[in-house]
Amino acid sequence: xxxxxxxxxxxxxxxxxxxxxxxxxxxxxxxxxxxxxxxxxxxxxxxxxxxxxxxxxxxxxxxxxxxxxxxxxxxxxxxxxxxxxxxxx
Amino acid sequence: xxxxxxxxxxxxxxxxxxxxxxxxxxxxxxxxxxxxxxxxxxxxxxxxxxxxxxxxxxxxxxxxxxxxxxxxxxxxxxxxxxxxxxxxxxxxxxxxxxxxxxxxxxxxxxxxxxxxxxxxxxxxxxxxxxxxxxxxxxxxxxxxxxxxxxxxxxxxxxxxxxxxxxxxxxxxxxxxxxxxxxxxxxxxxxxxxxxxxxxxxxxxxxxxxxxxxxxxxxxxxxxxxxxxxxxxxxxxxxxxxxxxxxxxxxxxxxxxxxxxxxxxxxxxxxxxxxxxxxxxxxxxxxxxxxxxxxxxxxxxxxxxxxxxxxxxxxxxxxxxxxxxxxxxxxxxxxxxxxxxxxxxxxxxxxxxxxxxxxxxxxxxxxxxxxxxxxxxxxxxxxxxxxxxxxxxxxxxxxxxxxxxxxxxxxxxxxxxxxxxxxxxxxxxxxxxxxxxxxxxxxxxxxxxxxxxxxxxxxxxxxxxxxxxxxxxxxxxxxxxxxxxxxxxxxxxxxxxxxxxxxxxxxxxxxxxxxxxx
Numbered sequence: 001x002x003x004x005x006x007x008x009x010x011x012x013x014x015x016x017x018x019x020x021x022x023x024x025x026x027x028x029x030x031x032x033x034x035x036x037x038x039x040x041x042x043x044x045x046x047x048x049x050x051x052x053x054x055x056x057x058x059x060x061x062x063x064x065x066x067x068x069x070x071x072x073x074x075x076x077x078x079x080x081x082x083x084x085x086x087x088x089x
Numbered sequence: 090x091x092x093x094x095x096x097x098x099x100x101x102x103x104x105x106x107x108x109x110x111x112x113x114x115x116x117x118x119x120x121x122x123x124x125x126x127x128x129x130x131x132x133x134x135x136x137x138x139x140x141x142x143x144x145x146x147x148x149x150x151x152x153x154x155x156x157x158x159x160x161x162x163x164x165x166x167x168x169x170x171x172x173x174x175x176x177x178x179x180x181x182x183x184x185x186x187x188x189x190x191x192x193x194x195x196x197x198x199x200x201x202x203x204x205x206x207x208x209x210x211x212x213x214x215x216x217x218x219x220x221x222x223x224x225x226x227x228x229x230x231x232x233x234x235x236x237x238x239x240x241x242x243x244x245x246x247x248x249x250x251x252x253x254x255x256x257x258x259x260x261x262x263x264x265x266x267x268x269x270x271x272x273x274x275x276x277x278x279x280x281x282x283x284x285x286x287x288x289x290x291x292x293x294x295x296x297x298x299x300x301x302x303x304x305x306x307x308x309x310x311x312x313x314x315x316x317x318x319x320x321x322x323x324x325x326x327x328x329x330x331x332x333x334x335x336x337x338x339x340x341x342x343x344x345x346x347x348x349x350x351x352x353x354x355x356x357x358x359x360x361x362x363x364x365x366x367x368x369x370x371x372x373x374x375x376x377x378x379x380x381x382x383x384x385x386x387x388x389x390x391x392x393x394x395x396x397x398x399x400x401x402x403x404x405x406x407x408x409x410x411x412x413x414x415x416x417x418x419x420x421x422x423x424x425x426x427x428x429x430x431x432x433x434x435x436x437x438x439x440x441x442x443x444x445x446x447x448x449x450x451x452x453x454x455x456x457x458x459x460x461x462x463x464x465x466x467x468x469x470x471x472x473x474x475x476x477x478x479x480x481x482x483x484x485x486x487x488x489x490x491x492x493x494x495x496x497x498x499x500x501x502x503x504x505x506x507x508x509x510x511x512x513x514x515x516x517x518x519x520x521x522x523x524x525x526x527x528x529x530x531x532x533x534x535x536x537x538x539x540x541x542x543x544x545x546x547x548x549x550x551x552x553x554x555x556x557x558x559x560x561x562x563x564x565x566x567x568x569x570x571x572x573x574x575x576x577x578x579x580x581x582x583x584x585x586x587x588x589x590x591x592x593x594x595x596x597x598x599x600x601x602x603x604x605x606x
Contacts (some may be wrong), residue, residue, distance in 0.1 A: 023208025029149065029598070030207065033156035036590060041160060043583060048167065052576045055170035056566045057178055068255045069445075071178045075256060075563065076442035078435075078474060 097562050099573040100172040103580060105547070107164050109540055110584040114158020114591070116539050119233060119280055120287015121151040122226030124318050126219075128311075133219045143307050145210070146603050147291065148222075150595060152207060157591040162236070164580065172573060176554055176564030181257030183249050183266065184239050191235035198228030230280050237279055241272035243555050244546070245340045251467055253444045253460060271340060274332040275546075281325035282539055285502055288319020289535035292509055294599055296528035299519045304602050312513050320506035326499060331392060337549075338393035338401065339415065341556060343481065344549035346404045347488040349389055350378050354403035354412070360388035363493065366486050372404045372479070404485075408478050416468070425469075427478040430557075434473030437466035471553060474563040483551040491544040498538035505531060 010018070027034070057067045125147050132140035166188065169177040177184070205213060205221035213221075242248075248265030249258040260266060292315040295308035338345045345351075350366055351358065364382035390399040402412050402424070410426030425433070440462035447455035475481060509528065512518035518525070552560040 019208060019212060020204060022212075023204060026208075029594070030152070032594070033152060036587075037156050037159060040583075040587065044160065044163060044167075048164070048576070048579065052572070052579070053167035053171045056174040056568065058170070064255070067178060068257070071175055071256045072441065072445050074175050074567075075179070076438055076445070078438055 096568070096570045096573065097565055099570055099577060100168075100565055101561060103172065103573055103577045104165065104168055106577065106580055106584070107161070107168065108543065108547070110580075110588065111158070111161045111165065112540060112543055113536060113588065114154055114161060115233065116279075116283035116286040117154045117290060118151065118158060118229050119226075119283025120285065120290065120318070120322070121147060121154065122229050122287075123284055124287050124291055124314055125151050126223045126226045127314055127318065129219050129222050131314075133215055139306055140310075142603050143310060144222075146307060147311065148206065149598055150294075153594050153598060154591065155203070157587050157594075161584070161587070172566055172568065173554070173564050174566040176559060179256060179258060179559060179564070180242075180555070181249075181252075181255075181259055183242055183258055183260050186260060186263070187235040187239045187266075191232050194228065194235070195232040198231065199225055202228060230283075233280055233283075234276050237276045238267055238272045240546075241269055241275050242266055243553075244275075244550055245269055245271040245336070246555050246558055251463070251470075253441050253463055254448065256441075270332070271336045274329050274336055278326060278329035278333050278542075281322040281329065282542060284318050284322025285326055286535045286539055288315045288317075288322060288506065289502065289531050291315030292319065292506075293529045293532040296518075296525040297599070298602070300522065300525045300529075305519070307603060309513065309519065312509060312518065316506045316509040316513065319502065320510065323499065323503045323506060327503070330496075330499070334392055335395070341550055342402050342414075343404065343407050344483065344488070344545075345393060346402065346407060347483045347485045347549055348492040348545060350485060350489045351389070351401065351403035352378055352405050354401045354406045356390065356398040356400045357387045358389040358393070358399075358401035359384035359386050360392065361385075361493070363497075364489070366489055368486075370485075372408060372482055404482055408481070427472070427475075427481055430469045430472040431475050431478075433466045433469035434471060434475070436473075437463055437470040438473040440466065468557060471555065471558045471560050471563065474560050475552070480552050480560070483549055488545055488549045491541040491548065495538055495541040495545060498534055498541070502531075502535070502538070 024030075024034075057070065061067045061070060125144060128140060128144040128147060131137075132144055169184075202221040202224040205218060206225050209218050209221060246258070247269050248260055248262035250261045251257075252259050266272070291311050295304075295311040295315065298304040298308035299312075334345065334348075337348070346354070349358075349361055350364060352370070352372060361379070362383045362385050364384075365380045367377050367380050370376040370378055387397050389401055391397055393399065393401050400412060402414075406412050407424070408427045410424045410429060412424050414422055414424035416422050440459045444456055444459035444463060447453075447459055472481075505527070508524070509518065512521060512524060550556060552562070554561045554564045
C-alpha cells in the first residue's frame with residue numbers, strides 16, 4: 001500500500017524505471033531467457049559481426065563513389081564478375 | 090567456374106540455413122501472440138480467474154519462443170553486407186527503408202508493450218494490460234510486414250528507378266512497393282500461416298495434457314481457442330495462397346511451372362493433385378513428366394488465369410517464348426524467348442558500361458544515348474549474366490515436392506481443426522486417445538508445412554535474387570569460400586544450440602503446467 005502510494009507520487013520517468021526494475025527483479029524463468037538473449041546478442045554482434053561479417057564495400061572503399069564504381073565494375077565486367085572470382089578462389 | 094558455384098552455393102546454403110531457423114521461431118510468435126490476446130480478452134470480459142491462469146501459461150511459452158527467436162533474423166542482414174555486397178549495394182534504399190522501419194517498429198511496439206505484458210499484471214489496469222498484449226501481437230505482425238515487403242520486391246521489383254551513376258535502384262513510389270499485390274498476398278499468407286502453427290501448437294500441447302489427465306480445464310478451453318484460430322488461419326492461408334499463386338503465374342511463370350512440373354503448357358491446364366516426377370525428365374528431352382500423377386482437369390488454368398481455358402506456359406514455353414504474355418506495366422505482349430531476353434540483358438549491361446565510360450569523359454550526348462538503351466532493356470538486365478537457358482530453370486523436384494507437401498498439409502490442417510472443434514464441442518475429444526496423439530504429432534507437420542512454403546517461394550524463384558534483374562551469381566561478393574564455409578558451420582552450431590534450448594525450456598514449462606509459480 002505504502003509502496004503503491006510512493007509510486008503514484010513519483011514522476012512518470014521514475015515510475016517507468018521502477019516498473020521495469022521490479023519486473024526484472026521478480027523474474028524467474030525470465031532471468032534464464034534474458035541470459036540467453038544477452039549471450040546470443042554478444043555472439044552475434046561482438047564475435048560474428050566483428051570478426052566474420054565485415055561489410056565488404058564499407059571495408060574496402062572509403063567513399064560511396066568508390067563503392068559505386070566497384071559495383072559497376074563488377075556488374076559490367078561480365079566475363080563475368082564470375083570468372084574473376086573463380087580465379088581469385 | 091566450379092569454384093565460383095561453390096562460393097554461390099555455400100552463400101546460398103548459409104542464407105537458407107539462417108532463414109529456415111529464423112522461420113522456426115517467427116510463425117509461432119505470430120500465432121501464439123494472437124491466441125494469448127484472445128485468451129486475455131476472454132479473461133477481461135468474463136473476469137474468470139481461470140482464464141487469467143490460461144493466459145499467463147501460454148504467455149510464458151510465447152515468451153520462451155520470443156526470447157530464443159528474437160534477433161535471429163539480424164544475421165541475414167550481416168550476410169547481405171558480406172556475402173552479397175553487389176546485391177546489397179544494388180538494391181539501395183529499397184531494402185534499407187522497410188528494414189529500418191521494421192527495426193524501429195519492432196523496438197518501440199514489441200519492446201515497450203511486451204514489458205507491460207509480462208511485468209504489468211496487477212500494476213496496470215486490466216484494460217491497459219489487454220491493450221498491451223494485443224499491441225505486442227499486432228506489433229509482431231507489423232514487423233513481419235516490412236520484411237515481407239522487402240522480400241516481395243525481390244520477387245516483383247516495382248516502385249523503383251535504376252540510377253546508372255550509383256548503380257543503385259532508387260525508390261520512387263513507396264506505396265507501389267508496400268501495396269504491390271505480391272506483398273499484400275505474401276503478408277496475409279505468412280501471418281495467417283503463423284496462426285495455423287500457433288493453433289496446431291496449442292491444440293497439440295493441450296492434447297498432451299488430456300492424455301496425461303492434467304490441466305483439464307486449461308486444455309479443453311485452449312483447444313477450442315487454438316482450433317478456432319488455426320481454422321480461421323488455415324482458411325485465410327488457402328485464400329491468400331490462391332492469390333499468391335495467381336500472382337506467381339502472372340509475375341514468375343517459371344516458378345509456377347516448376348511448382349506444378351509443367352514443361353509443355355496448354356489451354357485448360359490440369360493441376361497435379363499428386364505426382365511422382367520422372368527423374369529422367371529434362372526440359373530438352375521427350376521423356377514423360379511424371380511416373381505417376383493424379384491430375385485435376387483445367388484447375389491450374391482456373392487458378393492461374395481465372396479462366397477455364399486460360400493458357401499456362403510450361404518450362405519449354407518460357408524458354409522458347411512466343412505465347413501471349415504481359416510485361417511489368419501490364420501491357421499485352423508476345424513473350425520473348427530466353428535467348429532474346431539474354432540478348433536484351435547484354436544490351437542493358439553494355440549500356441551501363443557505356444554510360445559510365447561516357448560519364449568519366451564528360452560526354453553528355455553519349456551518356457544520354459547509353460541511358461536510353463539502358464532504360465529500354467533494363468527489365469531484362471539480369472538475363473545478361475546468364476550463359477545458358479538451363480540456368481533459368483529452378484530445381485524442379487525440390488520446388489514441386491515442397492509445393493505439394495505444403496498444399497497437402499494445408500488441406501489436412503483444415504480437416505484437422507474442423508474435426509478437433511467438432512469433437513471438442515461434443516465433449517468427446519478427451520476420450521479419444523488416438524486423436525490426441527494425432528494432435529501431438531501434427532505439431533512437427535506444422536513446421537514442415539511452413540518451411541516447405543518458404544522453400545517454394547525462395548527456391549522457386551531461382552536463379553533470381555531480384556526477379557529478372559539480378560541472378561544470385563551476379564549478386565555475390567568476392568570473398569573466400571572457406572570463410573563462408575566456416576560461418577555456415579558456426580551458424581549451424583549456434584542455431585542448433587538455440588533450438589535445443591527452445592525445445593528444452595518449452596518441454597520443462599509444459600511439464601510444469603500451471604502449478605503455482
